Amino acid sequence: MSKNQRVNAVLLAGISAVALAAGPSIAAAQEQSSEPAASDDSGQLPTIIVSATRRANDVQDIPIAVTAISAQQLERAGVADITAIDSVAPSFNLNSFGTSTGGTTLRIRGVGTTGNNTGLESAVGVFLDGVYLSRPGIALGDLLDVERVEVLRGPQGTLFGRNTSAGALDIRTRKPQLDIVEGFANATYGNFDLINVQAGINVPVVTDKIGLRFAGAVRDRDGYIEGPTGIESNSIERLLLRGQVLFDLGSAGELRIIGDYTEGDDSCCHAIWIRDGSTVDFDAFGLPANGGAPNVGEDALEDLKSNDGQFDTPFETWGLSAEYNVDIPFGELTYVASYRDFEVRTALETDYTQLRMFTAGASDQARALGGQNFEPLNNPTRIKSTTHELRLQGEAFDGGLDWLIGAYYSWEKIEEKKSLTLLDQFQSGVSGGLFGALPLQPNPLFLTAGGVDATGDFASNRYEQTGKSFSIFTHNVFSVTDQLDLTVGLRYVDESKDGTFTQVDGEYDACLGTLGAGAGNFLGVGGVALNCFVFVAPSLEVLEGINPAFAANPLALALLPREFDDTFEDDELIYTINATFRPSEDITFYGSFTHGFKSGGFNLDASAGVGGADPRFASEEVDAYEIGMKAELLDRRARINIALFDTVLSDFQVLDFTGVQFQTFNVDKARSTGFEVEGQAQLSDGLSANAAVTYTDARYPSDCAEQDPTAAGFNPNAATLCGASLTNAPDWTVVFGSTYEAPISDRLEFFLSGTARYESSRRTSTLPSEVLRPDLPLPGDIQDGNVRVNLRAGIGADDGSWALEIWGNNVFDERVRTGTFTVPLRGALGNRARASFVQDPATYGVTVRTRF
Numbered sequence: 001m002s003k004n005q006r007v008n009a010v011l012l013a014g015i016s017a018v019a020l021a022a023g024p025s026i027a028a029a030q031e032q033s034s035e036p037a038a039s040d041d042s043g044q045l046p047t048i049i050v051s052a053t054r055r056a057n058d059v060q061d062i063p064i065a066v067t068a069i070s071a072q073q074l075e076r077a078g079v080a081d082i083t084a085i086d087s088v089a090p091s092f093n094l095n096s097f098g099t100s101t102g103g104t105t106l107r108i109r110g111v112g113t114t115g116n117n118t119g120l121e122s123a124v125g126v127f128l129d130g131v132y133l134s135r136p137g138i139a140l141g142d143l144l145d146v147e148r149v150e151v152l153r154g155p156q157g158t159l160f161g162r163n164t165s166a167g168a169l170d171i172r173t174r175k176p177q178l179d180i181v182e183g184f185a186n187a188t189y190g191n192f193d194l195i196n197v198q199a200g201i202n203v204p205v206v207t208d209k210i211g212l213r214f215a216g217a218v219r220d221r222d223g224y225i226e227g228p229t230g231i232e233s234n235s236i237e238r239l240l241l242r243g244q245v246l247f248d249l250g251s252a253g254e255l256r257i258i259g260d261y262t263e264g265d266d267s268c269c270h271a272i273w274i275r276d277g278s279t280v281d282f283d284a285f286g287l288p289a290n291g292g293a294p295n296v297g298e299d300a301l302e303d304l305k306s307n308d309g310q311f312d313t314p315f316e317t318w319g320l321s322a323e324y325n326v327d328i329p330f331g332e333l334t335y336v337a338s339y340r341d342f343e344v345r346t347a348l349e350t351d352y353t354q355l356r357m358f359t360a361g362a363s364d365q366a367r368a369l370g371g372q373n374f375e376p377l378n379n380p381t382r383i384k385s386t387t388h389e390l391r392l393q394g395e396a397f398d399g400g401l402d403w404l405i406g407a408y409y410s411w412e413k414i415e416e417k418k419s420l421t422l423l424d425q426f427q428s429g430v431s432g433g434l435f436g437a438l439p440l441q442p443n444p445l446f447l448t449a450g451g452v453d454a455t456g457d458f459a460s461n462r463y464e465q466t467g468k469s470f471s472i473f474t475h476n477v478f479s480v481t482d483q484l485d486l487t488v489g490l491r492y493v494d495e496s497k498d499g500t501f502t503q504v505d506g507e508y509d510a511c512l513g514t515l516g517a518g519a520g521n522f523l524g525v526g527g528v529a530l531n532c533f534v535f536v537a538p539s540l541e542v543l544e545g546i547n548p549a550f551a552a553n554p555l556a557l558a559l560l561p562r563e564f565d566d567t568f569e570d571d572e573l574i575y576t577i578n579a580t581f582r583p584s585e586d587i588t589f590y591g592s593f594t595h596g597f598k599s600g601g602f603n604l605d606a607s608a609g610v611g612g613a614d615p616r617f618a619s620e621e622v623d624a625y626e627i628g629m630k631a632e633l634l635d636r637r638a639r640i641n642i643a644l645f646d647t648v649l650s651d652f653q654v655l656d657f658t659g660v661q662f663q664t665f666n667v668d669k670a671r672s673t674g675f676e677v678e679g680q681a682q683l684s685d686g687l688s689a690n691a692a693v694t695y696t697d698a699r700y701p702s703d704c705a706e707q708d709p710t711a712a713g714f715n716p717n718a719a720t721l722c723g724a725s726l727t728n729a730p731d732w733t734v735v736f737g738s739t740y741e742a743p744i745s746d747r748l749e750f751f752l753s754g755t756a757r758y759e760s761s762r763r764t765s766t767l768p769s770e771v772l773r774p775d776l777p778l779p780g781d782i783q784d785g786n787v788r789v790n791l792r793a794g795i796g797a798d799d800g801s802w803a804l805e806i807w808g809n810n811v812f813d814e815r816v817r818t819g820t821f822t823v824p825l826r827g828a829l830g831n832r833a834r835a836s837f838v839q840d841p842a843t844y845g846v847t848v849r850t851r852f
Contacts, residue, residue: 044636063580063590065153065643076753089151090694090733095818104136108167110698110729119604125164131338141240141262145215155596157574158489165598165622176211176246190845194221213244225270233270253326261318270306271835274780277827281436285428292355309349317342331394342383356423366421385412402477414465420535421458433826448527452513459506463604467497487578497568499602503539515550528555562609572597586632596622603664618651638681647672656766672698689738698729730762750795764820780834803849813842
């Protein structure tokens with residue numbers, strides 16, 4: 001355990017000790033229960049209050065498809081953070097591509113924004129206590145002291161604002177209580193040396209007037225993927241602290257202020273090779289015959305062995321938010337304001353091999369070469385944002401109209417510095433991986449550069465984006481009759497972004513040697529493309545300052561990065577109309593149409609402007625149709641909710657890593673059609689069960705993009721997608737869960753619970769085949785159907801004051817791949833090396849809880 005880990009553990013242990021010491025004396029003086037019961041004394045299912053309509057409503061009464069998950073359900077299902085929510089929400093999917101902080105992708109109903117690019121924003125908006133988190137990676141801390149999580153399915157832009165074209169994930173933490181002292185502490189130990197400690201306490205400072213609530217969590221876990229040198233990946237090291245104060249100001253309203261801080265030093269994420277390129281030949285160039293990839297194929301996947309090295313992504317984020325609510329003569333006024341600051345630094349041996357080819361950021365390999373100044377900022381990505389939202393909600397016409405109006409403003413600043421450095425085996429490694437049939441000595445790339453070694457060549461690039469968003473909105477529910485409601489919502493959104501790319505430093509010896517080699521560059525385009533690898537090449541603007549004649553070379557004009565300083569602007573009217581019919585108090589039918597929007601922006605990457613391409617991508621629009629039914633049955637001992645949906649997307653945003661560059665583009669059409677069935681039942685006093693089935697046909701239609709290569713706007717990558725399903729969008733997903741609770745004495749009770757998630761086969765790559773070659777499907781694209789099972793059992797006091805639990809997640813140790821890509825510079829057309837990121841293997845452990 002590192003020094004920081006020991007400090008964090010001591011800190012949380014101290015908080016836990018305070019909670020444990022305070023618990024018995026306080027618990028004896030007052031009654032409380034911080035967790036809702038599974039059912040009330042009548043055996044009925046509990047009423048679930050959600051805020052999906054920006055109002056407090058019973059989830060069964062609102063005409064929106066929502067999965068609401070209580071804190072107890074999260075605990076029983078083993079959901080520690082948002083990466084595991086899919087175990088209780090079948091239409092929700094999350095995976096990480098490259099890094100957890102920058103490459104996390106959320107999907108709902110098969111729709112999400114794929115990629116590892118800071119300029120792309122998620123199609124599933126993440127909200128923490130009403131505050132929009134601009135990137136999913138910012139929300140990766142523990143689900144600490146949570147009241148509930150709501151998964152809102154389908155476009156939510158009318159009320160939730162920007163970037164919710166697929167849905168929203170709304171996380172609500174527990175508010176401070178003004179009249180009770182309460183607290184909790186949990187400690188967990190598991191395999192991979194998992195240590196997780198959580199603790200919190202609530203204290204009224206002035207009874208019924210001012211309350212404080214503090215909570216913290218430490219999570220440390222060794223990695224479960226091992227590289228050839230013994231280095232581990234997919235480890236977790238995180239600290240989360242949150243403090244709140246709640247003021248009851250009487251007739252002047254209520255004010256809640258929240259501050260949180262999270263830091264982490266995760267190592268994520270190694271990829272596992274599922275195949276190597278069949279055309280490689282490394283012996284000819286003095287390299288190991290395996291080309292630095294000793295772990296390949298089914299054995300590597302089963303044993304969780306990678307070929308990677310250092311993969312460090314330490315991050316830090318903090319935020320402040322305030323929510324003020326007050327009743328005024330004609331309604332309830334709400335103001336929510338926030339500021340957030342997020343920073344991540346990268347040090348990656350990112351060629352995915354054991355060879356010394358290239359490395360990203362301030363890695364040990366890059367530092368050993370010298371020649372770069374990584375300090376004081378150490379190649380960070382920093383995102384600062386602030387938001388302001390004002391809402392006024394009330395009723396008119398004796399309750400015949402429930403109206404809401406509001407305004408929203410956000411500002412975001414992205415500052416990103418990226419560097420890539422070539423190492424001493426770059427030219428020989430690429431030659432072996434791509435030109436094995438040309439055993440020229442010492443290697444073709446060295447020769448085509450005029451005998452110039454690429455070792456130590458690097459480029460350091462800076463990207464910046466400043467975005468502003470302003471919107472005004474209204475959401476109104478008209479009671480046409482006692483049984484029929486009509487909802488109309490409108491939101492006007494105005495977005496603007498200023499994006500820049502500037503090269504700030506670099507050495508380009510091999511690139512300059514190739515451009516100056518003339519006829520000696522016998523590889524032509526290939527020689528420039530590789531010795532001037534786009535992430536290490538001089539920008540055209542820098543090259544003009546070095547050698548104007550080189551900058552005028554047609555190959556340089558076609559292949560080298562171009563700096564940019566540009567503006568993106570767009571506006572859109574988002575709207576929804578919904579009819580709700582309630583034939584009885586236990587049954588609700590609804591039908592809706594929603595037009596949604598997700599802003600475009602900039603591809604913040606060196607390859608964005610290559611060849612004069614526009615670094616901007618267009619906004620994404622969505623038209624969604626949905627009909628549904630919600631019913632409570634058997635005297636409210638059972639519930640069933642059904643939704644049928646058809647989502648049509650235009651200018652769907654896609655990012656693809658080709659193995660040599662990132663390409664961001666829009667696909668004219670994408671579509672997701674299907675149905676969802678969710679059910680819950682209280683089968684007896686101690687036995688409850690839930691089941692959910694989602695069928696999703698998420699696909700690129702056969703006419704999704706222009707197919708004529710001679711037509712204006714033809715994009716070969718977009719055309720290749722036509723007829724394929726969307727990435728990580730299984731047709732069928734089934735979730736089943738059950739909990740049995742029973743007393744075993746006057747003071748003790750026990751429980752058994754389990755959840756299972758089945759997914760049918762799905763694609764895991766962005767492209768299904770080589771570009772415009774459907775006869776050459778990319779290997780490893782399909783992840784077979786799988787079932788992951790989580791189990792938990794516990795015993796504890798009937799008043800909830802303590803509990804002891806044993807648990808296992810993915811108990812049958814399924815290997816599930818979530819993202820597959822082409823290994824950089826390895827293999828040729830039809831024979832690519834391919835690697836995948838994988839989900840957690842089997843984990844198990846023991847948890848001790850106390851509450852007071």
